[in-house]
Amino acid sequence: xxxxxxxxxxxxxxxxxxxxxxxxxxxxxxxxxxxxxxxxxxxxxxxxxxxxxxxxxxxxxxxxxxxxxxxxxxxxxxxxxxxxxxxxxxxxxxxxxxxxxxxxxxxxxxxxxxxxxxxxxxxxxxxxxxxxxxxxxxxxxxxxxxxxxxxxxxxxxxxxxxxxxxxxxxxxxxxxxxxxxxxxxxxxxxxxxxxxxxxxxxxxxxxxxxxxxxxxxxxxxxxxxxxxxxxxxxxxxxxxxxxxxxxxxxxxx
Numbered sequence: 070x071x072x073x074x075x076x077x078x079x080x081x082x083x084x085x086x087x088x089x090x091x092x093x094x095x096x097x098x099x100x101x102x103x104x105x106x107x108x109x110x111x112x113x114x115x116x117x118x119x120x121x122x123x124x125x126x127x128x129x130x131x132x133x134x135x136x137x138x139x140x141x142x143x144x145x146x147x148x149x150x151x152x153x154x155x156x157x158x159x160x161x162x163x164x165x166x167x168x169x170x171x172x173x174x175x176x177x178x179x180x181x182x183x184x185x186x187x188x189x190x191x192x193x194x195x196x197x198x199x200x201x202x203x204x205x206x207x208x209x210x211x212x213x214x215x216x217x218x219x220x221x222x223x224x225x226x227x228x229x230x231x232x233x234x235x236x237x238x239x240x241x242x243x244x245x246x247x248x249x250x251x252x253x254x255x256x257x258x259x260x261x262x263x264x265x266x267x268x269x270x271x272x273x274x275x276x277x278x279x280x281x282x283x284x285x286x287x288x289x290x291x292x293x294x295x296x297x298x299x300x301x302x303x304x305x306x307x308x309x310x311x312x313x314x315x316x317x318x319x320x321x322x
Contacts, residue, residue, distance in 0.1 A: 104276045111256065111281035115242070117235055125232055130261060130277065132235035133245040133268055135186075136226065144226060147268040148182070148236065154223055161216040161225050170266035171238045172249040177268075179209040185237045186216075192233070200228040247272040257281055 110123035117128050136146045146152070150166045169177035190201040203222050208215040218225060236245040244250075247269070248261035261277040 103274050104278055105274050106278045106280065108280045111259075115244075115250075117233060117237075127279065128235065129232060129246065130248045131244045131246040131250065132237070133247075134230070134232060135182075135234045135236070136230045138230050144230060148177070152226065154225060156221050156223060159218040159221050161218070163214040163216070165212040165214065166268070167212060169268050172244040172264045172266060173238075173240070174266055175238070175240075175243065177236060177245065179212055179214050181236060181238065182214050183207050183209050184239075185235065188237060189231075189234045194233060196228070196231045196233060200225075200231075203228070248277055251276075 107126075109127050110121055112118075112124055112127055115131070117132060118124050133147060135148060136144050138144060148166060148169065149163050152161065152163045154161050163182070165177070165179055165182060171177055186207060189197050190204060191197070203218050203220060203225060204216060205219045206217040208217070216225070238245065242250075244264060245268070247264055247267045249264050250259055251262040252260040258281055259279045261279065263272040263275055265271055
């Protein structure tokens with residue numbers, strides 16, 4: 070009996086270690102409670118812009134995109150429970166998930182999706198102009214958004230994976246992404262804390278520290294390893310796939 074009890078204790082200890090190392094085994098999301106430090110260009114404000122890669126990285130942390138492309142090229146969303154395109158009626162129907170909230174706890178509603186999409190369409194980017202060419206009208210009813218098109222375009226959803234297309238609140242200082250600013254020291258750094266109401270769940274990390282101090286070529290240049298470029302730069306391999314702010318067009322990359 071003592072031998073069996075010892076074996077059981079050993080199995081229990083090993084199982085505990087495995088569950089702690091691989092939280093998916095227990096179906097529990099770990100909270101690392103750590104601070105991640107990154108270096109970016111300092112934004113002028115919280116209005117989404119596309120002036121640099123650095124800006125897009127920053128805004129991807131505090132605003133939620135309509136759609137993302139996975140590493141395999143599949144499209145998914147943290148906002149919509151489903152979406153469908155009707156070729157006959159030339160319309161895209163988006164069904165918003167219920168009980169979604171902004172960082173201050175106010176509900177994310179269909180009107181916010183429509184207003185955010187309208188704002189994007191009125192920007193001067195090439196991506197917005199292309200999407201605007203197909204968009205005729207937007208309708209909303211409860212948690213459903215209907216986008217009526219000028220032409221039949223089954224790949225319309227691909228145009229909505231653009232990193233600039235994000236969910237905006239009616240109020241300043243209210244955010245939809247995984248993090249929200251908690252402290253901003255101009256010309257030095259900003260602290261971002263986890264958004265407790267984020268649509269994809271509470272972020273793993275408690276805070277992100279974004280440093281803005283002067284540095285050689287602080288902007289981010291995305292390219293294949295070993296590519297020759299003009300000017301000085303330092304090359305780092307990320308070894309991770311990041312889909313917060315980057316998306317790829319359909320076809321060969």
